[in-house]
Amino acid sequence: xxxxxxxxxxxxxxxxxxxxxxxxxxxxxxxxxxxxxxxxxxxxxxxxxxxxxxxxxxxxxxxxxxxxxxxxxxxxxxxxxxxxxxxxxxxxxxxxxxxxxxxxxxxxxxxxxxxxxxxxxxxxxxxxxxxxxxxxxxxxxxxxxxxxxxxxxxxxxxxxxxxxxxxxxxxxxxxxxxxxxxxxxxxxxxxxxxxxxxxxxxxxxxxxxxxxxxxxxxxxxxxxxxxxxxxxxxxxxxxxxxxxxxxxxxxxxxxxxxxxxxxxxxxxxxxxxxxxxxxxxxxxxxxxxxxxxxxxxxxxxxxxxxxxxxxxxxxxxxxxxxxxxxxxxxxxxxxxxxxxxxxxxxxxxxxxxxxxxxxxxxxxxxxxxxxxxxxxxxxxxxxxxxxxxxxxxxxxxxxxxxxxxxxxxxxxxxxxxxxxxxxxxxxxxxxxxxxxxxxxxxxxxxxxxxxxxxxxxxxxxxxxxxxxxxxxxxxxxxxxxxxxxxxxxxxxxxxxxxxxxxxxxxxxxxxxxxxxxxxxxxxxxxxxxxxxxxxxxxxxxxxxxxxxxxxxxxxxxxxxxxxxxxxxxxxxxxxxxxxxxxxxxxxxxxxxxxxxxxxxxxxxxxxxxxxxxxxxxxxxxxxxxxxxxxxxxxxxxxxxxxxxxxxxxxxxxxxxxxxxxxxxxxxxxxxxxxxxxxxxxxxxxxx
Amino acid sequence: xxxxxxxxxxxxxxxxxxxxxxxxxxxxxxxxxxxxxxxxxxxxxxxxxxxxxxxxxxxxxxxxxxxxxxxxxxxxxxxxxxxxxxxxxxxxxxxxxxxxxxxxxxxxxxxxxxxxxxxxxxxx
Ligand SMILES: [Zn+2]
Numbered sequence: 001x002x003x004x005x006x007x008x009x010x011x012x013x014x015x016x017x018x019x020x021x022x023x024x025x026x027x028x029x030x031x032x033x034x035x036x037x038x039x040x041x042x043x044x045x046x047x048x049x050x051x052x053x054x055x056x057x058x059x060x061x062x063x064x065x066x067x068x069x070x071x072x073x074x075x076x077x078x079x080x081x082x083x084x085x086x087x088x089x090x091x092x093x094x095x096x097x098x099x100x101x102x103x104x105x106x107x108x109x110x111x112x113x114x115x116x117x118x119x120x121x122x123x124x125x126x127x128x129x130x131x132x133x134x135x136x137x138x139x140x141x142x143x144x145x146x147x148x149x150x151x152x153x154x155x156x157x158x159x160x161x162x163x164x165x166x167x168x169x170x171x172x173x174x175x176x177x178x179x180x181x182x183x184x185x186x187x188x189x190x191x192x193x194x195x196x197x198x199x200x201x202x203x204x205x206x207x208x209x210x211x212x213x214x215x216x217x218x219x220x221x222x223x224x225x226x227x228x229x230x231x232x233x234x235x236x237x238x239x240x241x242x243x244x245x246x247x248x249x250x251x252x253x254x255x256x257x258x259x260x261x262x263x264x265x266x267x268x269x270x271x272x273x274x275x276x277x278x279x280x281x282x283x284x285x286x287x288x289x290x291x292x293x294x295x296x297x298x299x300x301x302x303x304x305x306x307x308x309x310x311x312x313x314x315x316x317x318x319x320x321x322x323x324x325x326x327x328x329x330x331x332x333x334x335x336x337x338x339x340x341x342x343x344x345x346x347x348x349x350x351x352x353x354x355x356x357x358x359x360x361x362x363x364x365x366x367x368x369x370x371x372x373x374x375x376x377x378x379x380x381x382x383x384x385x386x387x388x389x390x391x392x393x394x395x396x397x398x399x400x401x402x403x404x405x406x407x408x409x410x411x412x413x414x415x416x417x418x419x420x421x422x423x424x425x426x427x428x429x430x431x432x433x434x435x436x437x438x439x440x441x442x443x444x445x446x447x448x449x450x451x452x453x454x455x456x457x458x459x460x461x462x463x464x465x466x467x468x469x470x471x472x473x474x475x476x477x478x479x480x481x482x483x484x485x486x487x488x489x490x491x492x493x494x495x496x497x498x499x500x501x502x503x504x505x506x507x508x509x510x511x512x513x514x515x516x517x518x519x520x521x522x523x524x525x526x527x528x529x530x531x532x533x534x535x536x537x538x539x540x541x542x543x544x545x546x547x548x549x550x551x552x553x554x555x556x557x558x559x560x561x562x563x564x565x566x567x568x569x570x571x572x573x574x575x576x577x578x579x580x581x582x583x584x585x586x587x588x589x590x591x592x593x594x595x596x597x598x599x600x601x602x603x604x605x606x607x608x609x610x611x612x613x614x615x616x617x618x619x620x621x622x623x624x625x626x627x628x629x630x631x632x633x634x635x636x637x638x639x640x641x642x643x644x645x646x647x648x649x650x651x652x653x654x655x656x657x658x659x660x661x662x663x664x665x666x667x668x669x670x671x672x673x674x675x676x677x678x679x680x681x682x683x684x685x686x687x
Numbered sequence: 688x689x690x691x692x693x694x695x696x697x698x699x700x701x702x703x704x705x706x707x708x709x710x711x712x713x714x715x716x717x718x719x720x721x722x723x724x725x726x727x728x729x730x731x732x733x734x735x736x737x738x739x740x741x742x743x744x745x746x747x748x749x750x751x752x753x754x755x756x757x758x759x760x761x762x763x764x765x766x767x768x769x770x771x772x773x774x775x776x777x778x779x780x781x782x783x784x785x786x787x788x789x790x791x792x793x794x795x796x797x798x799x800x801x802x803x804x805x806x807x808x809x810x811x
Contacts, residue, residue: 269692269793270786278774280753287753287774297786389783393692440694481737482747487694515745517754518736518772524694525759525767527735533745561739572745599694600767621737651765658726658760668729671776677753685777 020104021097021132021325023084023254023344030080033248034255042256045237045249046087046341049078052232053089056225060157063221065214065467068160071428073453076225077342078233078250079103079154086153086250088342091453093333094134094372096342097326099156101132103142106188116190120146123192123223125201127164128185130364134323134372136164136182137171137426141191141222145230147243153250155229157222162425163209166369168579169414169424174283174511175578176316176367184208197223210414210424257345261337262299264396265349270297273389275382276307277520279407281374281513282314283576286680287673288359288513289687290375292382296390303328303383304353309687311362312680315576317513318362319371319379321354327372327380328352330452335399336387358687370511373410373452378519380451381406384437388523392440402437402444402484402523402596404451405493409512409575411590418469418502429475430590432458435483435491438526438598443608444491446478446617447592471501473542473587477556480619483594485626486526487603490595492617495532495557497589499542505583510534510590512575516677526597527626534575535561535589536582540568543585557589601627602647606638688794692785695761695768696721700794703787712763720781725759725768727779732756732772 026034053076060074068074075095077088083103088096106124110116124142129135139161145153164171164183176182184205191201202219206212238246273294278287291307311318319327328350333342340346354361359375362368384403392400408431414424434451436444450456461472475496483490500506513519518528535557545553545566554560564570568586575591582588606629612618613636623629628650630642678684689697689706697706698717705714705721715724732749735756739747749756749772757771757779771780 270789272784274780274782276771276773276777276780278754278772278777386782389693392694393690485735516750517774518732518749521770521772525769527770528749528772530736530747531749532747533743558739572740572743574745602767619737626735654728654758654760654765654767655726655762658728658758658762658765661723661725661727664727664729665779668776669778673753673774673776677774 020101021322022347023258024082026251027082029247030251033244034251037245037248037252041241042249042252045241046253048237049087050089052229053078053087056157056229057089059228060159060221060225063224064159064218066159066162066218067425067428067459069218069221071432071453071456071459073160073450073456075099075156075158076229077156078229079156080250081151081153081247083107083154084254085342085344086253090342091456093329093342094326094452095158096329096333097322097347098132098134098138099140099142099158100344101322102126102140102188103154103156105131106142110188118144118151119193120144121193121195122190123197123226124188125191125205126186126188128187129320129368131187132322133158134319134326134376135172135369136185137161137369141226142188143226143230145233147234147238150243152238152243152247153233155226157225159218159222160426161218162214163211165208165210168509169210169507170412170426170509172316172369172410172412172426172511173579174315174370174509174576176369177313178367179365182316182367182369191219192223195227210422213421253341253343254345257341257343258348260340261346262349264336265296265301266299268296268390268394271390273386275385277378277382278517279375279378279513279519280516281317281576282680283574283578285516285574285677287517287677288375288680289682290360290378290382292379292386294383294386294390300349300351302351302353305358305360305379306353306355307686308355308358308360309680309682310357311359311366314680316367316370317359317374318366318368319360319376320368321352321361323368323372323376324354324360324379325352327376328383330380331383331387334454335384335401336391336396370410374407374511374513377406377408377451381520385523397440401439402490402526402598403520404436405434405490405529405593405595406519407512407514408434408450408592409510409590412509412511413468413506414579415506416503423468428456428459429464429496430592432456433494433592435493435594437523437595438484438486438488438490440598441488443488444483444595446492447494448491465501469501469503469506471499473497473499473553474555478615478617479557480616481622482530482532482591484522484527484529484597485601485622486522486597487599487601488597489604489612490529490597493592493594495589495591497560497587499587500582500584503584505581507579508582508588509579510575510577515574520596522597524598525600527601529596530593532575532591532593533572534577536571537566537568537587538571538583540566540586542566542587602650606631606640606643610636610638688798690790690794692783693768695766698785698790700791707761707763707766707768709766710761710764712761714761717785718787721783722759722769722779724762726762728758728760730756730758
């Protein structure tokens with residue numbers, strides 16, 4: 001292979017990402033050894049590998065400092081000698097797809113390259129999104145595992161880092177227009193050799209970012225995790241059961257998962273299932289369209305994304321095709337494949353059609369740092385709903401749920417911290433308190449977490465205030481009506497307000513669409529979730545109110561906006577907010593929205609509506625106007641008969657006001673949105 | 688025999704029709720988009736999604752110039768079987784196309800199995 005750089009290799013198709021993200025064919029050794037793994041040993045030792053990863057993940061989370069690492073958005077994985085993922089413990093399933101592409105790249109490029117080579121004790125560092133990561137803040141460390149001089153496996157850890165040396169703090173700036181605005185793009189390099197980090201490379205990395213201390217601490221956390229996995233595999237598996245057993249075990253994990261995934265798919269009804277989603281994004285805003293069509297036949301599923309808006313250069317919300325495959329893994333492992341191992345075998349029966357030139361198969365120099373969390377979220381949601389429509393009529397009906405909230409907005413910060421050290425990053429708060437979608441049997445859980453990392457932690461407020469120069473004005477109340485309304489409502493989320501504290505000011509930004517049109521309609525007649533704006537209050541008198549322990553300090557967003565007890569300049573705007581200076585005493589608000597809902601609002605148990613009123617999750621306006629519940633406003637006692645009457649009347653109203661399909665389409669198809677909101681859309685209505 | 692396909696829609700395997708799961712109303716041919724047999728209603732999304740500061744351009748509710756709420760009802764009982772949030776004029780989505788042939792085969796086998804084994808299976 002000629003020595004050219006990653007972007008030109010990608011452009012020329014020399015990095016073939018088409019199939020490398022899924023398990024390759026077994027090697028001769030694997031084929032020979034796998035049949036000799038007995039089922040008892042398989043149970044015990046595949047679990048043991050998971051526990052080894054789990055321990056390493058704990059080490060990583062306890063040692064590291066970046067927000068996403070502390071909240072658990074990581075992967076620790078064990079890969080075959082060829083780079084196929086056999087076992088992983090994850091916070092976010094995105095990385096189930098990612099690291100193996102990079103390992104395969106390292107093998108093909110450097111194994112026989114005399115100036116590099118792959119040796120025992122090497123630690124590779126990589127954050128090049130073109131090679132398989134979803135965006136460059138995701139920094140991976142990858143270590144080969146040797147036994148008696150033979151390469152028998154790999155281990156990798158991935159964590160989202162706080163800064164990449166991009167044009168704005170945090171590595172995910174809404175200002176980026178090409179990859180060259182997004183900071184470091186490091187193709188695999190050895191950050192460590194002979195089981196030690198190399199000082200010159202660590203210095204180089206420290207020197208390239210805004211938060212050098214964090215970079216080094218987190219590098220050490222990654223290296224420790226990799227070495228711990230290697231040590232335990234060698235001591236507790238390879239040396240006790242033999243090299244051949246371990247190689248066979250890794251492959252059997254993959255083969256068993258692939259067979260199980262095929263069996264699950266075969267039990268579903270053949271057919272075509274589709275979701276069409278619109279995202280409003282940009283400065284100025286434009287509509288984008290994403291179409292997800294799921295074809296199911298026999299024991300295979302194809303995800304086809306034809307009908308998606310073209311790539312654009314107005315911001316960093318494009319993704320690479322492998323990012324979309326990674327996004328599908330997030331849905332699959334949370335729902336349909338929830339009981340299968342996090343390994344490449346589980347994804348063998350899935351195929352992808354991701355048209356070139358679209359937002360989701362962007363060219364090599366596109367800005368993509370915000371893509372996975374904007375457009376990628378939307379794709380993830382589209383897959384979720386299309387799959388739910390398939391799963392309802394299957395043995396997995398309980399998995400036919402409405403989606404998580406879309407969008408969960410990234411919130412970025414930068415500046416000097418309360419000790420005078422530079423700090424930058426992506427906050428974990430608002431991502432990890434969103435609501436889950438309604439289910440066929442119950443409401444979505446409230447403040448459930450982050451759709452990319454359901455096991456993630458909503459960081460403790462006091463701990464956040466200790467490590468960051470923040471003061472939370474409010475953060476711990478559900479925001480009423482910020483979920484989808486339905487038979488089973490979406491889980492509620494929260495909205496919180498933060499002020500820079502013990503510093504003069506900080507720089508804040510957020511990067512999300514979804515204020516003009518909801519990205520997630522509900523499922524089976526349920527309504528969509530809220531479309532929350534970005535809010536800030538500058539020139540405020542908050543510090544005076546706090547100094548006086550003022551009784552009128554608001555504790556949620558309805559109090560804040562409804563009563564305006566804080567004086568100042570209020571701004572309500574898009575969540576696509578460029579970096580701005582927020583002074584101590586001013587407020588920057590971020591939403592953590594609720595989930596989409598399931599089923600017709602008129603089928604919701606009125607007592608559940610009353611329970612939500614008591615908890616301030618629902619407002620009386622919604623109880624009366626949307627759910628059509630008649631109740632005593634003081635005692636919240638439901639008048640069953642009057643409620644039945646009101647709901648019967650509403651059903652009659654629907655039958656009267658609804659138009660037959662063809663009559664409706666005749667008028668509807670004459671209409672079109674204003675041209676100025678279709679600038680990035682592609683051709684109307686089908687890009 | 689009716690097979691339940693969604694919360695509100697069944698397919699009748701004998702008549703090959705989409706039917707309402709709540710009232711039994713025969714909606715449309717099962718080989719076609721069920722929405723063709725439903726009642727469709729377009730509304731301002733703010734009738735359902737309440738605004739917090741109505742005077743602001745960004746007010747927590749979808750913008751009616753960008754987004755219309757499309758409700759899809761069973762003509763028999765008025766149950767809302769599906770909703771869509773679409774920009775004005777965008778075609779409705781054909782969201783479910785069942786492979787009827789496979790479905791029929793699958794349940795033929797299922798029925799035979801039930802008769803043969805003399806034990807009831809779960810209706811799916
Ligand atoms: Zn009906």
